[in-house]
Amino acid sequence: MATEVDPDGPQHDDAPVTTSKKFRSDRTLVAEAVTINRPSRELYDFWRDTANLAGFMENIASIEPIDEVRSRWTVKAPAGREVSWEAVITNEVPGEQITWQSAEGADVANSGRIEFRDAGARGTVVRAVIAYDPPAGLVGQLIAKLFQREPRIQTRRDLRRFKQLMETGEIATAARTKAQLEKDNG
Amino acid sequence: MRALTWHGKHDVRVDTVDDPEILNPRDAIIKITATAICGSDLHLYDGYIPTMQKGDILGHEFMGEVVETGSRSTLQRGQKVVVPFTIACGSCYHCGKHQYSACDNGNPAENQDIGRELYGQPMSGLFGYSHLTGGYAGGQAEYVRVPFSDVGPIVIPEHIEDEKVLFLSDILPTGWMAAENAEIEPGDTVAVWGCGPVGLFAVQSAFLLGASRVIAIDHFPRRLELAKRFGAETINFEESKTYEALMEMTGGIGPDAVIDAVGLEAHGFFVDNVIDQIKASTFMGTDRTHSIRQAIVACRKGGRVSMPAVYGGVVDKFPLGAFMEKGLTLKTGQTHVQHYMPALLNAIVEGKIDTTFLISHTLPLEQAPEGYKMFHDNQNEVTKVVLKPDLAVAAQ
Ligand SMILES: NC(=O)c1ccc[n+]([C@@H]2O[C@H](COP(=O)([O-])OP(=O)(O)OC[C@H]3O[C@@H](n4cnc5c(N)ncnc54)[C@H](O)[C@@H]3O)[C@@H](O)[C@H]2O)c1
Ligand SMILES: [Zn+2]
Ligand SMILES: [Zn+2]
Numbered sequence: 001m002a003t004e005v006d007p008d009g010p011q012h013d014d015a016p017v018t019t020s021k022k023f024r025s026d027r028t029l030v031a032e033a034v035t036i037n038r039p040s041r042e043l044y045d046f047w048r049d050t051a052n053l054a055g056f057m058e059n060i061a062s063i064e065p066i067d068e069v070r071s072r073w074t075v076k077a078p079a080g081r082e083v084s085w086e087a088v089i090t091n092e093v094p095g096e097q098i099t100w101q102s103a104e105g106a107d108v109a110n111s112g113r114i115e116f117r118d119a120g121a122r123g124t125v126v127r128a129v130i131a132y133d134p135p136a137g138l139v140g141q142l143i144a145k146l147f148q149r150e151p152r153i154q155t156r157r158d159l160r161r162f163k164q165l166m167e168t169g170e171i172a173t174a175a176r177t178k179a180q181l182e183k184d185n186g
Numbered sequence: 187m188r189a190l191t192w193h194g195k196h197d198v199r200v201d202t203v204d205d206p207e208i209l210n211p212r213d214a215i216i217k218i219t220a221t222a223i224c225g226s227d228l229h230l231y232d233g234y235i236p237t238m239q240k241g242d243i244l245g246h247e248f249m250g251e252v253v254e255t256g257s258r259s260t261l262q263r264g265q266k267v268v269v270p271f272t273i274a275c276g277s278c279y280h281c282g283k284h285q286y287s288a289c290d291n292g293n294p295a296e297n298q299d300i301g302r303e304l305y306g307q308p309m310s311g312l313f314g315y316s317h318l319t320g321g322y323a324g325g326q327a328e329y330v331r332v333p334f335s336d337v338g339p340i341v342i343p344e345h346i347e348d349e350k351v352l353f354l355s356d357i358l359p360t361g362w363m364a365a366e367n368a369e370i371e372p373g374d375t376v377a378v379w380g381c382g383p384v385g386l387f388a389v390q391s392a393f394l395l396g397a398s399r400v401i402a403i404d405h406f407p408r409r410l411e412l413a414k415r416f417g418a419e420t421i422n423f424e425e426s427k428t429y430e431a432l433m434e435m436t437g438g439i440g441p442d443a444v445i446d447a448v449g450l451e452a453h454g455f456f457v458d459n460v461i462d463q464i465k466a467s468t469f470m471g472t473d474r475t476h477s478i479r480q481a482i483v484a485c486r487k488g489g490r491v492s493m494p495a496v497y498g499g500v501v502d503k504f505p506l507g508a509f510m511e512k513g514l515t516l517k518t519g520q521t522h523v524q525h526y527m528p529a530l531l532n533a534i535v536e537g538k539i540d541t542t543f544l545i546s547h548t549l550p551l552e553q554a555p556e557g558y559k560m561f562h563d564n565q566n567e568v569t570k571v572v573l574k575p576d577l578a579v580a581a582q
């Protein structure tokens with residue numbers, strides 16, 4: 001018999017909390033890390049310029065800056081629909097981290113943090129931690145499905161594309177023709 | 187353009203498809219002048235490699251002329267280039283260490299998930315080799331799009347014939363890296379399983395790297411004959427008992443280093459092989475690994491195992507005990523082609539290495555399906571098939 005684990009009990013090791021086996025399935029918290037062979041400040045500055053994000057994030061239709069800390073995110077949904085919300089940067093430490101939260105009334109309340117940690121000769125460890133509330137109702141379910149296209153996989157792919165762009169100046173594609181590339185990019 | 191496409195097990199066809207275009211700043215478009223069929227292509231042909239899709243263009247050994255360049259390509263139109271089969275960015279951590287086949291960025295982000303699931307971390311992109319390694323169109327075609335063209339392709343002096351340099355794309359560096367991974371010391375005896383192109387180049391390289399003796403193992407007389415030409419002693423495993431022969435030939439010690447250049451489709455009626463084969467054909471999916479098992483058992487205590495041969499999945503009855511008890515070292519991997527190309531090109535230009543002996547057949551691209559069938563069915567005679575898009579189809 002396996003011993004019963006208390007989901008709210010203390011943690012005894014140094015592993016990230018997002019990898020805990022005690023994790024409850026109703027909590028949606030994902031984290032992914034990637035190491036990028038560039039200085040942390042360069043990566044931070046690129047990420048902080050919200051207009052750059054749609055360039056490497058899959059599924060994003062647009063991100064329009066509203067002011068210094070607020071922006072409107074529009075995400076592609078199935079059947080040609082779009083979902084949109086306002087994101088607010090709640091804390092920023094230049095060169096180190098950016099924390100954001102969706103503004104009141106978002107269809108999918110979400111919050112997160114992107115960290116940039118200097119990794120010496122290897123560059124910078126970039127870690128994204130994202131939490132969101134599973135929405136209620138029919139529309140909510142649809143949106144959840146969209147978000148849940150494995151939020152972890154989605155985050156991982158976005159970080160990989162960010163890495164490709166910063167390390168190589170372009171995003172790798174196996175497409176052969178422009179038409180194929182457009183189709184792949186939806 | 188015309189291109190060799192995969193449609194299923196033992197079903198490849200030459201189809202008309204859209205021409206490739208420049209999509210990224212570092213891209214170049216190459217007009218193919220020569221391309222070869224590789225032992226690795228046979229694994230695709232035999233349906234052993236997962237994530238293939240109908241219509242995929244094959245081919246990862248190719249060269250040609252630069253016809254179009256992106257804004258950040260360093261190539262120029264009209265240049266003659268050989269392209270490495272590994273797609274590497276040149277700027278990530280692994281590329282910095284010249285571990286090009288481990289490049290972080292050569293594989294599109296959405297194709298990296300499978301590799302992570304299967305192997306723990308995704309591998310680099312490869313041309314024409316399933317979606318596990320990117321889903322890139324290969325070079326058995328009239329044209330190919332080459333990403334990171336400022337890092338991969340090597341420019342060849344105009345006067346050198348294609349046949350002399352084509353194998354820089356894969357099998358020559360692969361044979362060389364196999365010998366390098368065997369960490370040969372003066373006086374060593376090296377045994378090589380498989381006398382296909384990779385094994386034959388490994389034999390040649392092992393001597394160049396200082397081996398006193400090389401023992402080559404296969405069952406095709408013609409291939410063994412080629413190994414002999416380089417000075418290897420031979421064992422035909424259909425006529426002689428490989429392990430017993432090796433032990434006697436090395437005075438009971440075993441070879442100092444062993445090289446498996448066979449791979450996941452080892453031939454022969456061996457008990458372990460037959461079990462593997464039954465499992466593979468019933469999709470219980472283990473690789474056929476007779477050669478690597480035998481190599482480990484034959485290797486001397488404290489010796490080195492080099493494994494250029496390709497394996498894709500998991501393995502049963504791996505002699506882990508022999509490996510541990512004898513304190514062996516194993517080195518392997520997809521070849522870091524970009525790392526080896528410049529020095530090997532020099533060796534070719536200086537006449538120290540000749541690769542043309544290998545080519546047994548040259549066919550027009552249009553006859554590529556025939557080339558696959560020949561290479562698959564008659565390995566004794568057919569040592570290497572080169573395809574040329576410009577060659578006229580012979581009257582039947
Ligand atoms: N590491 C890399 O980057 C890399 C690159 C190219 C090829 N490869 C791999 O190297 C391997 C060899 O490639 P190739 O083009 O020379 O292939 P090939 O099929 O032409 O040659 C394989 C040879 O092994 C022989 N053989 C089969 N079973 C044997 C056994 N039990 N004992 C001894 N010999 C046996 C065959 O008769 C054949 O001559 C393949 O697995 C290929 O995928 C690896
Ligand atoms: Zn090859
Ligand atoms: Zn790289």
